[in-house]
Amino acid sequence: GRYIDGVEVIGGRDKILYAVEKYEIKEIYIAIANITPSNKRNLINICKETDCRIKQLPNMYAEKAGIISAGNLQNITIEDVLGRDPISLHQEDVAAQIKGKVVLVTGGGGSIGSELCRQIAKYEPKQLIIFDVYENNAYDIQLELKRRYPNLDLVTLIGSVRDARRINSVFETYRPNICYHAAAHKHVPLMEDSPCEAIKNNAVGTYKTAYAAMKYGCDRFVLISTDKAVNPTNVMGATKRICEMIIQTFDNMVRSNQEDKLPVLITHQLDIDLEDGEKVPAGSGHTEYVAVRFGNVLGSNGSVVPLFKKQIAEGGPVTLTHRDIIRYFMTIPEAVSLVLKAGANASGGEIFVLDMGEPVKILDLARNMIELAGLRPDIDIEIKEIGLRPGEKLYEEKLMSEEGLKETENHLIHVAEPIKFDSNEFLGHLRNLMDLAYRNAGEDVVQEIRQTVTTFRG
Template sequence: MTYRRRMLVLSIIDNMLLVGSWLYAFFLIYDGLPLWSLNAVDYVLAGSFIAMSYFFLVVSKSYKTLWKYAGILELLGVLKSITLSTALYAVLLVFFAESRFSASMLIVLALASMVLLGGIRLAAMKPQEHSPALKPSKKKALIVGAGAAGTIAAKYLLLHDVAGLSPFGFIDDNDKKQNYEIYGIRVLGKTSDIPRLVSTHGITDILIAIPSAESGELSRITSICKQTPAEVRILPRMQDMLLGRHAGGKVNEIDVKELLGREMINDSLIDAQSYIKGNIVLITGAGGSIGGELVNQVAKCAPESIILLGHGENSIHLIEGIMRERYPALRITSVIADIQNPIEVEHVFHRHQPSIVFHAAAHKHVPLMENNPSAAVRNNVFGTMNVAEQAVKSGVQRFVCISTDKAVEPVNVMGMTKRLAEMIVQMKSKHSATTFSIVRFGNVLESRGSVIPIFKKQIAAGGPVTVTHPEMVRYFMTIPEAVHLVLQAGALSKGGEIFVLDMGKPVKIVDLAKALIRFAGYEPEKEMKIVFTGMRPGEKLSESLFYEKEKILPSQHPRIFIASPRKIDEGQLQADIQKLKDALIQEPDHVKEILGSLLRKYGSDRDESGDAL
């Protein structure tokens, strides 16, 4: 219906109601008196009342409001219009003494008009507006802040179906607002009561609607909310919405496409399924970020069963529970074992007889491994050796080892140990029927202990956000993307390759921090500080995916390259590995120096041969 037609219809309805109110008042007060007994002045006064009421309704913009969205302000507009017209009607009665209308009729007329005109607007409102209980509560939302923003949020949820959310109650630290009701929704308590209310009433979502809150206060409230299992959202400030900022949203949600500035990889897993389907797949480090996603995507490829191997019982228990829920028909076996123990590894392979192995277990945190070099060597070097040797002995068909860009020109313990792991896998590949391959890639977004979770935690706490160096850059990829390409690389392997994933352009860490700050609704530096803390031990300003002299070859997949392996003296490598093993027992305080000395022999690997093993 057009605006003009709608206004005409509503005007006719209101005028009919005004006429009806006048007739009701007349017949109630003057019972039995016929209309034709009235004089001309009476009819003029009656018409004046209707005309004045209609005029004030137009002035109050009553016809520019959709009645189904009407609220208290619209009803007040009706009351004001009728009150003004009644007052003017009373003045006219004083000047026209020949009129037989009394003050009692005037009172009844005013009340009847208010009831009829206000009532039809109430009836036209959406039921949720005046009766929130009518809306079925699929998901209960607690709104933190009973001010203007919270009220608007509650009203919107009452009028619209937003992901099945129903406003259950308000939270506000103002003592004067406690137990008050807004749109039938009660203020249930203060921010300190949030955990109790969530637990008692089964709250599923918390909406923080306090745009005026300082970052410290917002941090305090967010911290309380995060103690609960409820989904937490920070509603955007009005200026953020008007400026088109990505404020608000889920606290734990990131627009990855915007952060990386590229489209996500989303092709099929048909190639991966060709070698996984019907096979027993062992995944080491299955409780980690990469390992857990490997489990998830391998499950989509219809394996006969999946063996989840990990050292931490909690992480393995968690991923097992998730997978049993997602894939109830899939046979899943969880194994708690330490890859550093060759006897335990041998037992796992003997008992479960895997035909495909994805080796994702590793110690990865650079500063931590700098201070614990023996742990890094035992896990990343000898753990890899144990798993690879058992794969050969057990006749495993394919073995895919997860590596890192830190293994290229390594300057830290973690990178050195991963480089040695690469060399061990390549050496095993040369003398085995097992198809060994290595997949090398950079940082993955939101892996445990990586910058994204740290930045999000700092932002939620109100800042500052800490960055080591303004010029530090890293390659980034999402966890699902990286794992997807790992599976695809496994299909491409013929033995001994180092597959390197195309991770797009490197991203400045400080730019990543600024993007996350803006995504949370703040302006970097102005509203949330960025503090540069200095590079940590073992860190480089930038990482490389290839060695300088490494031959880079294309593969059948546009996002996967092959780094042709270089010639390595196997006898020397085996001797060096034994020397490193002895150092773990005899010279544990010098493991880091010995590791560095060994790697310098292969050094930057800037030999010109480029020959395969």
């Protein structure tokens, strides 16, 4: 009943559909500055029942008033549609752990690694080391952090976690207090076709990095794991389960003063002479090892979201592997803030499991993304089912059936009761896996993975 500059104010959200029809509205702008994600989602869902293009006020205007024009408005993103209310975390313990410390992030240029670097930078570490094999990503995050944190002591290093000499020199030179190990091959179908590379990078790379952490006095080693490690049906998930077993083995050996039982994994013949001299003496290690396991993150390099965006931009079809496939999704900043929280509260040996919220049907995700692009599913853009890829599951589990979940003080972070296994037997399997992988014996590697990970159903 009120007027603004002579234009009548029609009413609340209950009048949207009526107003669109009566006034032949073509575009809807969401201009509420401080709106919760769940409220925004409900509002978008009403607006999506119309054929209107939907735009929103950028976040920067929610924080400070600015000159707003139609050109400032942004398109609705899939994060807006799937987003849940932000996780409110008391991060004092994270700040206390990181402030004044030397922190290393392996895979620091990747989607998870770069967000780890962003969030770590704001807690004023003594030094932040980005380590990545891919120079372009490392360069991008280096430039961004230098611009945002000009006083940050930032070191950007190129190298592979497979290279024992390189990873040892990094730990020896910089002596990191905390290592976040995000470096990994993550694409499920690619690893099905290249299982030896998955072992070299994920399993052997994690072992070498974990060993260097122990050898050079790192206080805490945090492995970034995945829910695909739970009852794995693919090589990638099975190698990440092996990474978790490596973490559990190191933690067990350090706690029981048996560091000397951990072999130095050597992959080059000329290094053999160094093997005995490089072993860490019993009782000399103090590193705490933990793993944090979560599901898919929206917009990450391995996520389905960038693929769907590309397919929509090309006019379709949008390809689904199965109409009933379900995944858990979380935003990258949300996942990383929980990783830091879990890492700060660790006492060693835990596998933390992050609460991923409600599962999302990938078919609904595809339809939402097509509608957000102003197009109609199955009319403008075809949705095509192409069948499950090798090693892909319809449903993802957060836990192995043998594991129980214990609550932590934070209801979004749980601790898995780890499956018991024989560390010495496991180390024998790991040595075999490495030898087979470096001989590029693909079929034999997969067979050895089955022997190593008893829950592997691939």
